[in-house]
Amino acid sequence: MSVIEKIKLRVSGQSLTDRVHDTVLSMILRLEIKPRDRLSEVQFAKELGVSRTPVREAFLRLENLGFLDIIPQSGTVVAPMRATEFRKSQFMREAFELALVRRAIELEDNSELCRALQRQLKLQEVHSELCDESAFFESDEEFHKAIALHCGLPDVWPEVQRVKMHMDRFRFVVRSQHEMPAVLEQHRNIASAICSRNEAEALSAMTVHLRRANHLIEGAAKKYPEYFEL
Amino acid sequence: MSVIEKIKLRVSGQSLTDRVHDTVLSMILRLEIKPRDRLSEVQFAKELGVSRTPVREAFLRLENLGFLDIIPQSGTVVAPMRATEFRKSQFMREAFELALVRRAIELEDNSELCRALQRQLKLQEVHSELCDESAFFESDEEFHKAIALHCGLPDVWPEVQRVKMHMDRFRFVVRSQHEMPAVLEQHRNIASAICSRNEAEALSAMTVHLRRANHLIEGAAKKYPEYFEL
DNA sequence: TTTTTGAGTTTTGCATACTAGAATACCCTT
DNA sequence: AAGGGTATTCTAGTATGCAAAACTCAAAAA
Numbered sequence: 001m002s003v004i005e006k007i008k009l010r011v012s013g014q015s016l017t018d019r020v021h022d023t024v025l026s027m028i029l030r031l032e033i034k035p036r037d038r039l040s041e042v043q044f045a046k047e048l049g050v051s052r053t054p055v056r057e058a059f060l061r062l063e064n065l066g067f068l069d070i071i072p073q074s075g076t077v078v079a080p081m082r083a084t085e086f087r088k089s090q091f092m093r094e095a096f097e098l099a100l101v102r103r104a105i106e107l108e109d110n111s112e113l114c115r116a117l118q119r120q121l122k123l124q125e126v127h128s129e130l131c132d133e134s135a136f137f138e139s140d141e142e143f144h145k146a147i148a149l150h151c152g153l154p155d156v157w158p159e160v161q162r163v164k165m166h167m168d169r170f171r172f173v174v175r176s177q178h179e180m181p182a183v184l185e186q187h188r189n190i191a192s193a194i195c196s197r198n199e200a201e202a203l204s205a206m207t208v209h210l211r212r213a214n215h216l217i218e219g220a221a222k223k224y225p226e227y228f229e230l
Numbered sequence: 231m232s233v234i235e236k237i238k239l240r241v242s243g244q245s246l247t248d249r250v251h252d253t254v255l256s257m258i259l260r261l262e263i264k265p266r267d268r269l270s271e272v273q274f275a276k277e278l279g280v281s282r283t284p285v286r287e288a289f290l291r292l293e294n295l296g297f298l299d300i301i302p303q304s305g306t307v308v309a310p311m312r313a314t315e316f317r318k319s320q321f322m323r324e325a326f327e328l329a330l331v332r333r334a335i336e337l338e339d340n341s342e343l344c345r346a347l348q349r350q351l352k353l354q355e356v357h358s359e360l361c362d363e364s365a366f367f368e369s370d371e372e373f374h375k376a377i378a379l380h381c382g383l384p385d386v387w388p389e390v391q392r393v394k395m396h397m398d399r400f401r402f403v404v405r406s407q408h409e410m411p412a413v414l415e416q417h418r419n420i421a422s423a424i425c426s427r428n429e430a431e432a433l434s435a436m437t438v439h440l441r442r443a444n445h446l447i448e449g450a451a452k453k454y455p456e457y458f459e460l
Numbered sequence: 461t462t463t464t465t466g467a468g469t470t471t472t473g474c475a476t477a478c479t480a481g482a483a484t485a486c487c488c489t490t
Numbered sequence: 491a492a493g494g495g496t497a498t499t500c501t502a503g504t505a506t507g508c509a510a511a512a513c514t515c516a517a518a519a520a
Contacts, residue, residue, distance in 0.1 A: 015302070015473070041502075051475040056502080057290060064294060072244070073481040073502055088385040091329065099325035155318040245503065271472075281505040286472085303472050303511040463520075471512075476505100483500070490493080 016054035021061050023048070028067050028078055029169055035080040035227040039068070066166065080229040081170055086217065089166040094210055096160050097144065101190075101206050103151040105199045113150035117143060117191040124187065128180040136180050143187055147194075167213075173224060174216040186212070246284035251291050253278070258297050258308055259399055265310040265457040269298070296396065310459040311400055316447065319396040324440055326390050327374065331420075331436050333381040335429045343380035347373060347421040354417065358410040366410050373417055377424075397443075403454060404446040416442070 024044070027033045045055045059076055062068040066085060070076045079085075104113060120143040127136035141161075148157040186209040193202035221228040254274070257263045275285045289306055292298040296315060300306045309315075334343060350373040357366035371391075378387040416439040423432035451458040 017473085040500095052502095053474055053476090057287070057473095059502095060287060060290070061294065064291065070502075071482090073500095074483070075501060084385050087383065088389070091383055091386055092326070092389060095325040095329035096322070099321065099328070153318065153321055155314050156321055159318070159322060247503080270470085272470090275505095282472095283504055283506085287503095300472075301512090303470095304513070305471060461520100463518100465516105465518080467514100467516095469512105469514075471510100473508105473510080475508075477507090478505075479503080481501085481503095483498105485496100485498075487496080488494090490491105 016050050017057040017061075020044070020048060020050065020054050021058035024058055024062060025065075025067065025165075028062075029165060029172065031172060033078055035078050037078045039076045039078065041076070065162070067169075081173070081221075081227050083228075083230045085166060086170055089163045090210070090214070092163045093160065093167060094207065096156065096163070097147070097206055097210060098203055100147050100151055100153070100156070100160075101194065101202050102199065103153070104147050104194050105197050105202060107151065110150070110195065110197075113146060114191070114195040116146040116150065117187075117194070120146065121184070121187060121191060124180070124184045128184050131180070133180070136183075140183065140187075143191075170217060170220075171213045173227065174213060174220040176216075179212075182212070183209070246280050247287040247291075250274070250278060250280065250284050251288035254288055254292060255295075255297065255395075258292070259395060259402065261402060263308055265308050267308045269306045269308065271306070295392070297399075311403070311451075311457050313458075313460045315396060316400055319393045320440070320444070322393045323390065323397060324437065326386065326393070327377070327436055327440060328433055330377050330381055330383070330386070330390075331424065331432050332429065333383070334377050334424050335427050335432060337381065340380070340425065340427075343376060344421070344425040346376040346380065347417075347424070350376065351414070351417060351421060354410070354414045358414050361410070363410070366413075370413065370417075373421075400447060400450075401443045403457065404443060404450040406446075409442075412442070413439070 024033075024039075033039070039059070041052050041055050041059065045052045048055070059068055059070060063070050063076075067079055068076055069079050104110060107113065120139050123139045124136055124143070127133075127139060144160065144164075145157050148154065148160060186205065189205040190202060190209060193199075193205050221230060254263075254269075263269070269289070271282050271285050271289065275282045278285065289298055289300060293300050293306075297309055298306055299309050334340060337343065350369050353369045354366055354373070357363075357369060374390065374394075375387050378384065378390060416435065419435040420432060420439060423429075423435050451460060
């Protein structure tokens with residue numbers, strides 16, 4: 001029997017390939033299909049009511065993104081959470097976001113950025129009090145996105161998002177329910193340091209924020225060894 | 231008549247898709263097919279003696295990489311050199327390589343890295359004297375690659391390479407024949423600053439190096455406006 | 461002269477059929 | 491019962507066929 005019970009095309013992109021891609025990616029990130037789970041092009045095609053072609057093209061995209069391992073003539077599996085992948089993503093995200101912070105501080109007029117950050121902080125206060133995790137998560141993204149956009153680098157944000165997805169996948173396994181207040185506090189530190197143009201402080205605060213879940217990984221690897229590859 | 235005269239599969243990867251991908255990418259980077267040139271899946275399939283499928287899959291990969299624009303039901307064109315793409319790639323490469331330099335300097339034992347850098351410098355001296363551009367280019371890559379590898383981040387190098395390709399495409403248009411001595415000098419500065427663990431100097435030298443071609447872009451855009459999209 | 465419209469061509473998107481290789485199951489041998 | 495070898499059954503890789511959207515261009519109408 002399959003690992004999949006019932007699937008539907010979730011997102012309505014343009015092409016079938018896009019929709020299948022978004023659907024499968026969402027399932028991977030939410031751990032509805034788990035690392036090392038075996039996938040089958042024909043099975044997904046049947047479940048989704050499409051042909052193999054868009055499924056295959058979606059799988060190829062997901063392999064490029066590092067979420068699937070396609071073994072020729074053999075099979076396709078959800079990529080295990082690799083220590084190397086984690087280190088790589090961690091490094092890349094730090095490199096991006098710290099460089100963005102530096103730019104944000106060099107900005108001649110950062111008032112608009114500061115307003116945007118404050119707006120998200122207010123939202124996060126509310127979401128934290130209401131324990132609305134998904135809304136908090138969304139505002140979290142907007143917070144980081146705002147920095148990229150106001151630096152005049154809107155194209156960089158999708159790239160940050162790309163590596164962020166991998167980190168989120170790791171973090172999803174070790175998610176602690178009540179980390180919203182801590183994250184909010186870290187965001188406050190980042191925002192205040194940026195707006196007061198304190199570079200050292202801003203870089204430090206962002207580093208702390210981005211590394212917050214690092215020490216939890218090995219615990220998760222012990223708890224779910226079948227997900228990991230170390 | 232086609233923009234393509236005679237093509238052969240150049241690289242012998244594993245799958246046909248891989249080979250087509252490498253072939254077309256090489257043609258794009260060498261400007262054998264030019265920005266805004268119209269491509270056709272069927273035409274390439276015929277020329278290369280394969281079916282549409284591997285060509286299509288290669289095209290999709292190249293679209294993801296940002297080298298092709300696929301317009302549904304209309305056509306596929308080589309992506310023009312976009313100012314936004316240039317800024318993005320420039321930012322990303324700086325973020326990566328500066329972060330790598332920081333790590334290299336924090337390395338407890340960087341003797342091996344320094345030896346590797348010196349080795350490439352020696353090679354570059356020779357290649358520069360012999361005016362062997364392609365060999366110099368190769369050693370240039372190895373120089374930057376060495377930094378990533380000796381930081382214990384081998385997985386990051388392919389990512390650097392990925393954004394580097396875009397920059398190289400820009401630089402190919404504005405290539406000045408006799409820049410090898412200047413590049414060699416910049417490499418020397420970088421290597422000596424890294425090996426003497428002078429962080430500020432190393433970052434500055436790397437920044438200068440990575441930005442060396444920036445001011446030439448607008449000239450190139452005037453000379454070949456049909457390649458660019460500003 | 462300008463615009464429109466419509467037939468025909470070309471394009472990619474998607475579906476399906478086929479091939480070759482890898483994994484597995486099964487049978488035969490010992 | 492265990493081991494080895496073969497046949498079957500999966501898989502992804504590739505080829506091809508079909509459909510629908512978009513572009514071309516010429517002819518007709520305003």
